[in-house]
Amino acid sequence: MSRLAVFGGTPAVPREMRHVRWPVVTDADRAAVLRVLDSDIMVSNAPGETAVLELERRWAQRVEVAHCVGVSNGTDALSLALAALGVGPGDEVIVPALSFIATALGPLHQMAVPVFADIDPVTFNLDPADVERRITPRTAAIVVVHLHGLPADMDALGALADRHGLAIVEDAAQAHGATLRGRPVGGLGKVGAFSIQVTKNLPTCGEGGLVTTDDAEIAGRIRQSRQFGEVIAPGRPRDYLSERFGWNAKLNPIQAAFTTSQLDRFDEYEKLRQANIVPFLDRLAALPGFHVPFAPADRTHAWHVLRFRIDLPAAGMDGGRPGAVRDALCRLLRAEGVPAGQYQRIPLPQQRVFLDREGFGRGYPWAIAGTPVQDVDFPVAEQVIADSLVLQKRHLHPDSGPLLQRYADAFEKVWEHRDLVRSMAAS
Numbered sequence: 001m002s003r004l005a006v007f008g009g010t011p012a013v014p015r016e017m018r019h020v021r022w023p024v025v026t027d028a029d030r031a032a033v034l035r036v037l038d039s040d041i042m043v044s045n046a047p048g049e050t051a052v053l054e055l056e057r058r059w060a061q062r063v064e065v066a067h068c069v070g071v072s073n074g075t076d077a078l079s080l081a082l083a084a085l086g087v088g089p090g091d092e093v094i095v096p097a098l099s100f101i102a103t104a105l106g107p108l109h110q111m112a113v114p115v116f117a118d119i120d121p122v123t124f125n126l127d128p129a130d131v132e133r134r135i136t137p138r139t140a141a142i143v144v145v146h147l148h149g150l151p152a153d154m155d156a157l158g159a160l161a162d163r164h165g166l167a168i169v170e171d172a173a174q175a176h177g178a179t180l181r182g183r184p185v186g187g188l189g190k191v192g193a194f195s196i197q198v199t200k201n202l203p204t205c206g207e208g209g210l211v212t213t214d215d216a217e218i219a220g221r222i223r224q225s226r227q228f229g230e231v232i233a234p235g236r237p238r239d240y241l242s243e244r245f246g247w248n249a250k251l252n253p254i255q256a257a258f259t260t261s262q263l264d265r266f267d268e269y270e271k272l273r274q275a276n277i278v279p280f281l282d283r284l285a286a287l288p289g290f291h292v293p294f295a296p297a298d299r300t301h302a303w304h305v306l307r308f309r310i311d312l313p314a315a316g317m318d319g320g321r322p323g324a325v326r327d328a329l330c331r332l333l334r335a336e337g338v339p340a341g342q343y344q345r346i347p348l349p350q351q352r353v354f355l356d357r358e359g360f361g362r363g364y365p366w367a368i369a370g371t372p373v374q375d376v377d378f379p380v381a382e383q384v385i386a387d388s389l390v391l392q393k394r395h396l397h398p399d400s401g402p403l404l405q406r407y408a409d410a411f412e413k414v415w416e417h418r419d420l421v422r423s424m425a426a427s
């Protein structure tokens with residue numbers, strides 16, 4: 001057995017390989033940003049603006065939908081999508097118990113109550129049966145997250161939504177380019193919400209969001225809502241008349257131009273990512289008790305986050321608490337040069353904002369009569385959080401293949417020392 005780095009052995013991942021930058025920034029990206037800077041058109045509502053329009057055109061085409069609207073970030077994309085669907089005070093919106101906080105803030109921003117549903121232990125996405133249990137006469141929509149890049153079970157969720165007359169908003173912030181039977185996410189529900197925040201698979205140089213839909217009316221409403229409720233049309237002077245309720249939630253042209261330039265390389269990166277990640281996961285799948293992410297043949301996984309579950313008895317590490325085993329593994333892996341960690345430490349419903357229910361002050365939106373007391377127990381989400389560890393960001397780089405092979409060396413090395421992990425977790 002080779003000596004663990006934590007005890008002074010040689011780390012499995014050489015130091016000079018560890019620093020990986022994401023996103024990859026090329027001269028083409030720099031030139032795209034400079035073109036906007038030099039154009040004198042630095043807001044999306046300026047006459048003659050083209051950078052935001054171009055990204056919207058390109059992303060609509062890529063997602064195979066009729067319309068795309070650029071907005072300020074992924075959280076606003078969700079909020080504006082729900083607003084455009086008419087979701088408002090007194091409504092309930094079903095969201096998964098495991099996701100990024102923004103998924104549940106979207107409904108709250110519309111004064112609607114997020115109602116949490118548990119996840120599937122294998123896909124980490126919404127469990128359709130638990131969603132169905134939580135539907136009430138107040139339910140207005142379901143936010144379906146394609147968590148970590150794996151498309152959710154849209155067949156079952158779509159059938160459920162149709163049966164109950166509910167709209168589906170896809171939170172595709174982690175799933176750019178992922179497909180279900182060849183169809184891209186973002187075009188599978190009524191509205192799709194993407195983030196292009198700098199750490200995502202399709203990044204900008206900062207913050208941004210994209211909303212996708214086939215519905216011209218919804219797209220039109222979001223266009224107005226992002227711009228104070230005004231109608232901005234090419235070739236027509238701005239009249240400062242607000243036709244509807246609005247925000248200032250525009251996408252900046254510099255951010256748009258950077259992302260359009262990234263989009264030129266997106267499919268190539270995606271292909272390289274598959275080629276780097278699949279062999280890495282194949283090596284890890286051979287470790288006893290180690291579960292690699294599920295990627296069935298009818299879906300492509302965008303691999304935004306790699307989440308691994310540990311089956312303690314099968315790994316020979318039972319006895320300790322799952323969280324303690326995970327922490328021990330992360331400690332040994334980090335010493336080897338693998339930045340293993342956690343993504344979400346608690347299920348969303350256990351976050352303070354949902355426990356305290358202060359919201360907009362005086363308890364709104366929950367204070368609206370009839371809002372039920374919610375569960376805080378989501379056994380599957382809790383189990384998954386406790387017994388899994390994740391890798392983020394570095395594997396997104398198109399040249400990460402050799403690094404991931406060293407990561408696999410580290411996992412194999414740590415796996416040889418499972419007895420140590422067990423005793424670390426027990427103490």
Ligand SMILES: *Cc1c(COP(=O)(O)O)cnc(C)c1O
Pocket residue numbers: 073074075076099100102103145171173174195196197207208209
């Ligand atoms: C990143 C993310 C968001 C929010 O996007 P921002 O652009 O950061 O506002 C929403 N949902 C999920 C699942 C995310 O990962």
